[in-house]
Amino acid sequence: MQETSAPFRPGTYPENTIGRLMEDPIAVFPESLTVAEATERVRELAAKRLFTYCYIVNPQGVLKGVVTMRDLLLHEKGTRLDSFMLKDPFVLRPEYPLMEAMRQTVNRHYPSYPVCDDQGLLLGIARGSRIFEQQAIEISAQPGAMVGVESEERVNTPFLRSLKFRHPWLQFNLLTAFIAAAVVGLFEDTIDQIVVLAVFLPVLAGQSGNTGCQALAVSLRGITLGELKAGRESQFLVKEAALGLANGALVGITAGLGMFFYATWQQTAVSPYQLGTIVFLAMMGSCFLSGVSGVMVPITLKKFGADPATASSIFLTTATDVASMGFFLGIARLWLM
Amino acid sequence: MQETSAPFRPGTYPENTIGRLMEDPIAVFPESLTVAEATERVRELAAKRLFTYCYIVNPQGVLKGVVTMRDLLLHEKGTRLDSFMLKDPFVLRPEYPLMEAMRQTVNRHYPSYPVCDDQGLLLGIARGSRIFEQQAIEISAQPGAMVGVESEERVNTPFLRSLKFRHPWLQFNLLTAFIAAAVVGLFEDTIDQIVVLAVFLPVLAGQSGNTGCQALAVSLRGITLGELKAGRESQFLVKEAALGLANGALVGITAGLGMFFYATWQQTAVSPYQLGTIVFLAMMGSCFLSGVSGVMVPITLKKFGADPATASSIFLTTATDVASMGFFLGIARLWLM
Structure with a gap:
């Protein structure tokens, strides 16, 4: 027929x-x-x-x-x-x-x-x-792809297959975490003298990571729906950088106040004002970088021919961990020691 | 007509x-x-x-x-x-x-x-x-929803509207980060004496967070595609808990070795064997809990009538931060001090 x-x-x-x-x-x-x-x-x-x-x-x-x-x-x-x-x-x-x-x-x-x-x-x-x-x-596979889950993995994927799919990315994530740890290691002497800094390390890392993931998610959605086209990338990058800076500044105020009160309560040797200001500055700087990374990571992955979502969250949090804790401890060493 | x-x-x-x-x-x-x-x-x-x-x-x-x-x-x-x-x-x-x-x-x-x-x-x-x-x-809005982006936000959403959408969740995320910081704060004296522990805090938090996000992403996908039905939840929970344990153990070996070599190189007062073992145990325990949380967070959100993706990553990382750093510093204090 x-x-x-x-x-x-x-x-x-x-x-x-x-x-x-x-x-x-x-x-x-x-x-x-x-x-x-x-x-x-x-x-x-x-x-x-x-x-x-x-x-x-x-x-x-x-x-x-x-x-x-x-x-x-x-x-x-x-x-x-x-x-x-x-x-x-x-x-x-x-x-x-x-x-x-x-x-x-x-x-x-x-x-x-x-x-x-x-x-x-x-x-x-x-x-x-x-x-x-x-x-x-x-x-629907995208949230998984961002953290190293294969697109074919579903709820009913057998245990060993899931393990095989996810584990290599976890080892890779660990390697990237070592980079962040190495940055913290560079400032061990600073932490040794001002131990209150260690308490705020996870705050900085978690906050800049989440801010970056917001920018990453909106970028990925734009790529998926065909809205983030070649000509509009730089305009969007500027917007996300500005958003990171604004969000970082506003959250930095809260976090800085948190540090101020904590340091006052703990009666630290270092001035609580200085410690609060350092948290504020580090938060603003690292959230700015989070916004930039959130746009650059998927665009870069796509330029190299990869799925823009693949392990994007792992790459992003490496950048935000290194930046946030590096800024925080770096400013603290320069100013307080 | x-x-x-x-x-x-x-x-x-x-x-x-x-x-x-x-x-x-x-x-x-x-x-x-x-x-x-x-x-x-x-x-x-x-x-x-x-x-x-x-x-x-x-x-x-x-x-x-x-x-x-x-x-x-x-x-x-x-x-x-x-x-x-x-x-x-x-x-x-x-x-x-x-x-x-x-x-x-x-x-x-x-x-x-x-x-x-x-x-x-x-x-x-x-x-x-x-x-x-x-x-x-x-x-396509799901990765954003997980970290506190409104489903209507797109690439071309104006700056102030994006800021208004995202900022409240970032302040909320900061509050949850304070909880994790408070846990670290409980162990300030332990860190003060064994400062190398501070270097591995971001490793534990980052790793258990990513492991949990894998479980969360697969759970959300199952809910989205209608595969994670009421009767199958406990079976899936067991699988994810086991996956967390297995992944945590395997990654824990690498991380434990990392701590062992780092502590040896740093010539810490505490035995590098003990430090490596503590990293291994904390990693295994916190990744087990990551797997459980990755399933429980979206299911709980759904039970309360919310979108199972909404801020799920924020809730999840709160749990994984508290668990991973709490386990790590807790075991260290019990064993080393």
């Missing part, structure tokens, strides 16, 4: 591409067919399979147009399909990643899309609902 | 429900209509609007069946619609949240679904692609 000579081989395309979820186009008719002939073929095909559109191809299998059931219903029996078919229909390419396909189809809402190669040869169809369903499954 | 008396008011439904993205059903016909009459109506309607199905309702507007264009094409002109219509079609309810609708439609792949109230009254239609498109946009 199929007039096309194009091979239908979805299995040969990479994962998460349109080619992989392509289905058989089913109703493929030549241009010269009449409404009566097409209706007869539809009658035979409909008994076996469900389909929405008829695809009109030339003798080489190149897609020339699309005809709906409604078109067949409303046109005279003797009319040729090519006289009323929708010419030059919107098509997808089999090599399109799902993300790209989602962006192209998001405002179209067709039930299915023809998939053609670069010569226009009809290869199959992709259902709109399948594109978005796959997309939803893929996007 | 519409035979139904049902009100079509998508604006009255809450955000992220099916009712909100409902469209006018367009082709609504009585049961007694013939194919010829229906075809004539389709001809008139098709000139104005696109639609996929005809909806057959009784005089009260209750949905009785669905007829496709293909059905009209293939049946005799004089046949009544109710003689061949698809009876008792699958319907959505307007109050369904998108997540629920996605789970119900994920294996159906229809271009559109009739939306009926609990009396069966046809209210509108919901396009499959719209459900999944909205769903994709909603899921």
Whole structure:
């Protein structure tokens, strides 16, 4: 029944591409067919399979147009399909990643899309609902990808497989944590003399990490939804840097006051005013850097051809840990010792 | 042209429900209509609007069946619609949240679904692609929600609005960080005597936080995709607790060795063997607790009627910070002092 000579081989395309979820186009008719002939073929095909559109191809299998059931219903029996078919229909390419396909189809809402190669040869169809369903499954993997969970891991993944998926990234995370520890190690003498600094280390690290993760999450969402385009990156970077600075300053006031009261209560040898100011400055500086890193990490991953979410949170927190604790202990040593 | 008396008011439904993205059903016909009459109506309607199905309702507007264009094409002109219509079609309810609708439609792949109230009254239609498109946009907000970003924030959200959205959660995060700091503060004397412990605080906190975020991400994905159902929660909790323990033990060996070599190099007063063992034990214990928290935090949020992603990472890291640094300093004090 199929007039096309194009091979239908979805299995040969990479994962998460349109080619992989392509289905058989089913109703493929030549241009010269009449409404009566097409209706007869539809009658035979409909008994076996469900389909929405008829695809009109030339003798080489190149897609020339699309005809709906409604078109067949409303046109005279003797009319040729090519006289009323929708010419030059919107098509997808089999090599399109799902993300790209989602962006192209998001405002179209067709039930299915023809998939053609670069010569226009009809290869199959992709259902709109399948594109978005796959997309939803893929996007739902993002929070995991950020912390080193493979996109194929689900709730029912067996224990050993989960362990194998997650463990290498945890060892990698540990290596990056050693970098942060090394920075703290550089200031061991400072901590030794002003031990109250150790109490605020996790505050600085946790706070700048969370601020950075906010910027990272909004960046990733922009990349996913196709809103963070090449030309707008620097504008967005400036905004996130400014947000980091503002959030850091406001949170820095609270944290600085926290340090002031704690140091007063603890009757530290060092002035509580100085300690509070150091917390404030370190918070502002590290949150500024968090905003910048939150944008730069996914953009850099993407530039290197990686999924922008992969381990992005691990890379980000390395930067924010090193910066926040480095600033904090660095300013403390310079000012207090 | 519409035979139904049902009100079509998508604006009255809450955000992220099916009712909100409902469209006018367009082709609504009585049961007694013939194919010829229906075809004539389709001809008139098709000139104005696109639609996929005809909806057959009784005089009260209750949905009785669905007829496709293909059905009209293939049946005799004089046949009544109710003689061949698809009876008792699958319907959505307007109050369904998108997540629920996605789970119900994920294996159906229809271009559109009739939306009926609990009396069966046809209210509108919901396009499959719209459900999944909205769903994709909603899921893409999850990484942000976890760290306190509102689901409506996008790349182009203005600076002040972003600041207003994110800042309250950062102040909240700071409060939770103070809890972790208070735990460290309880052991100030221990750190004062064994300052090398301060160097490994960020290692413990960072590592157990990331381990917990892996469990959290997989839990959230399970909730999103409808795989983490009420009956399977305890089974999944056991798996994640075991994974945390295994990952903690394996990472604990590396971290313990790290401490051993660092303490040896620093020629600490305390035995490097003891210090390494303490890191190992604290890592194993805190990663076990990370796995448990990663499952419990989103489930608890859901039980209280909140979005399971909301600030989940903030709650999680509070637990992992307190546990990891508490275990670490607690064991050190008990054993070394």
